Amino acid sequence: MLSSTLWEFDSNRDHRDWNGWIKGTSTPAAASGSRIEAEAEWLAGVAPPVPLVATVHTQSWDGQTDTGDFPVSPGLGTLSVVADPLAPDLIAGNGVDLLRLTLVAHGQPVSVSSLRVQISGTAPANASSRLQLTDGTNVLAVVAPTSRDVTFSFAPIQVGIGGSTTLFVVGDFASSSGETFGVRLPSSQPFGIGAGVVSLHENPGARLLGYLGIPPSAPRVDGAFSEWTALSPDASNDVGPRPNPNIDLGGYAAQRSGALTFLYTDVTGRILRGTPAPELPQPVPPRSQGPADTDRDGVPDSVDPFPLDFNNDGVPDAQTNGDYDGDGILDYGYTGGTDLWLNTTIPNTFPAPYAGRPVSVYIGPDNRPPVLGEDVIRIFLDLDNSSFSGYSIGGIGADRLVEIHGKDDAVTQSGLLAFSGSFPGQWDWTPLSPVTVALGYHAVELSVPLDASKMYVESGDFWGSVDSTTVVRAFAPLTSSFKVSSANAPLAVPWQQAGPQSTSTLVDPNSNAATTKYNQQRKVVRAGTGAGSTPCDATNSAGCWYTVLYDQLAEEATTAPSTETITLGTKVSGTFPTGISSEDGVYVQYHESTGTSEAAIAYRSTTGTNTVSSPKTRSWDGSSWGAEGEESTAGSPIRAVRVAPSPMSSSWRIIVPSSSMGCSRPTRPVTSRIGPIRTALGDRSNTWTTLEGPMCNTRRLTLPRRRGATPSG
Structure with a gap:
């Protein structure tokens, strides 16, 4: 160790x-x-207010990792829960199976008395007139949903060690709107348990969401994916340099509908899973850490x-x-x-x-930069069917880029970007807008307001592994965009990023006015419950995922500053105003002064409360010395004071007094050998230091000299 x-x-x-x-x-x-x-x-x-939970993650020198199957807690049992989504492609009628839960206890038996699930999809929560929790035979609880958070309360169930208990969530439906509906466990506190901790695992299943009554006639971003029946396949197990099924692309496709292009891609593992412990293997310490x-x-x-x-x-x-x-x-x-x-x-x-x-x-x-361990998907789009324009990658000239970052099965950043480089190999993109995104276990779908002729897909992870839809596997790591901008580089966009984002749909045409009801603030519209409402309009949000509304402030002409006034400090470099007249990387550098004090002095005097036992200080403001200040007493008379700037702050000073108490001359000099010295004649003579007094700290250097020799060095 x-x-x-x-x-x-x-x-x-x-x-x-x-x-x-x-x-x-x-x-x-x-x-x-x-x-x-x-x-x-x-x-x-x-005694912590919540149970202490411990989990284990291991990593080898070559980057191989493993994680414990479930967490543990001292003195408490662990309830391990495996969720299997059961939603059919078409949801209709009563008693439709939506979710199966398998419960196993570890360490100690666990008592369960409630369950919380979340309704997902584009349909309102009340699209199901009734949700039931059953054990396969008996109905344990019934709820008529009024919100997307649904809690079942029931008589306590004892889950024993080694055995398993199976629960089902079923629903009754009358709607045939074609919207999507499903239920899943929330990421935190899904079960009410007497004492213990909960571990969650979700199996892929055929689908997470189903359509109410009928499938849609045109593609849309809803998370059900049934419209994607004709996919272009990508070879499996071709991620390099290290395997990762969560970025191993399986298939991809695009569809055009009206003014939008819909895009789809999937992986063989869990999409946007990310890296739980994103730290590269460390070198072996040269020695033990110590006690x-x-x-x-x-x-x-x-x-x-x-x-x-x-x-x-x-x-x-x-x-x-x-x-x-x-x-x-x-x-x-x-x-x-x-x-x-x-x-x-x-x-x-x-x-x-x-x-x-x-x-x-x-x-x-x-101030270390964030390390999130996200997985990243990049979809490059060619708008003019020309490989001579745009960013050159995968045999296309990419005029637009959709980039999606995510971890723990959720989108953390997304954006549609336009190529703005001056030549095909320059990685330079301008953000245009967020994108509408829907996730499943394996897949992601999205839409962009443009007409694309070709697409090329890449995926990458924290470790530097990549996959792409190139037909030549060996070329993928060599030509990947992740060699230029890694998956660990954040997506720099001017809008708020938190969860799935919507496209830039204009809601209020007056939002570029100086005064508006939005007050130039970011607004988040959560999924609404108004049945039949038009999605994402100015008054409601039924059917929306998460939409960020931001004001379209009118652009103003660039006006360079005309006057430069430096109150405190000095200019270090640059030319005013041309260095800051445009966003071109040129700048003017200033050195800021943090106060009016330009110098300080510390000294010994007989003034003040403690007279010669306290050092005195004064500050110089450039024209005169300030009033005398008295520092803390040294406890005895001092004979000298030294002041030095602090390395921690330019406004601090270090004051060191030297006391005259206890300064004595030893009965004989204390000498220590400190090494050889070379004279001007080239010979090496021994050098000795004689310490005249350990408290006085005076030193005398004695050098043996030849006649005519001059010490040097």
Whole structure:
């Protein structure tokens, strides 16, 4: 075991961001043969408000990974749930099977008394007049849906260890609107259980959604995919350099309907699954990590009387409500925390050499870029059927690009982009709008408001593996767009991204006015329940997925600034105003002054409350010295003061007084050999340092010299 680190997650960062792990500290761990154990003492003795859940993820030196089948919790059972979607292609009549759930308990029996499901699809929630939860024989609960969140409450069911319990969700339907309908488990808290944790797994199934009564006569983005019957196939198991079924393209197609082009692609695994632990294999540490120090106070746990308590006041860090050093400021990493430093002094009762040591530990943000581990799908579109225009890839000249990012089976970013490069190999794209997206287990479908003649599809993951619809497998990694812009590069677009997005459909033609009912703010329209309403109009959102409304502010002519006034600071480089008159990468650089103080001095004087026992300071503002300030007492008379700038902040100064107490001359010089020195004559003479007084810190350098020789170097 070379290293073992306990991390805390920064609540200020995206919950998918692997770089959200901060405040790393060494913690005990051991390995033997095929087994490993680790300790998280920071949690000891704490009764958490929610169950403590642990899961395991492993990674080898060559990037192979595995994840535990289900999480565990100390002293509690785990309810493992496998969901199988059963929705038929056409949904009609009563008692239609929609979802099967298989429940298995691990560790301890688990009692279940409620179930929450979510209605998905384009149909309103009340398209089903009744949803029932059954065990295959008996009806456990009945609900008439009024919203997309549906909760079944029933008499407790005891799920025993090793056995399994099967539940079904069935519905009654009278609608034949052709809209889509289905039910699935939410990603969090689907079951009401007495004590324990829940693990969810969704099998692919034939489909997640079915059509109410009849299938649509024209293609549309609804997540049911029945209109995609003629696909262009792509070879399977051709992902490189490392296999990944979640980006292994299986088929793709396009259809034209009115002013829109509808696009489809699928994979052999789970689309937009992403990478759960996106961290590349690390090199072997050159040496062992050293002793564990759980509370980060610099005192090893083995000799620390309070190994879980940073400020050693007897209250473990986990019980301080996020204020480890007890300074009354919430620590960074907790929601709303602003304290970037942990500060304390080791008590004098601690063993040497730790007693009395001051300790400061930085716990603030480290500004590392986000690492989300997303999967990315890129669909390149040729609008003019010419390979001499647009971005050259896959044998086409791509004039438009649809890029979709996702993780955990959900879209995180999407966009339609136009090629704006000056030559076919330049990766330069201008964002146009978000896109309407619908996901299934394997597939994604979307629409764009243009007429495309050819399409080319690529997929990529965090590890750098790619797949494409090229006919020559060996060419895919060499010509892939992911060599130019990896899957880890975020999609830079000017609109809000959170979940599936709609196209830029104009809702309010007056939204470019200076004053509008939208007030130039982003609006999110959630899926509505108004039956029969026109989707995505100005007053309702029935049938919408998630739509971001944003104002179409009128573009203004570029006007360069005409006056430059520097109040504090100086110009470093660049030409005003031409350096900032247009968005061309040219800039003007300034150095900002953070205050009016240009110099500072510290000195010894007999003035002030503590006279010669406190250093005095003054600041220079460029024309005169400010009033004298008295710093903290040194505890005894001082004989000299030194001031230096702080490396932490340009507005801080470090003041070091030298006390005259205890300065004594030893009875004989203390000499240490510090190495050879070369003279001008080229010979090497030994150099010695003589220390005249350990408290006075005066040094004398004695050099043996030849006649006529001059020391140098």
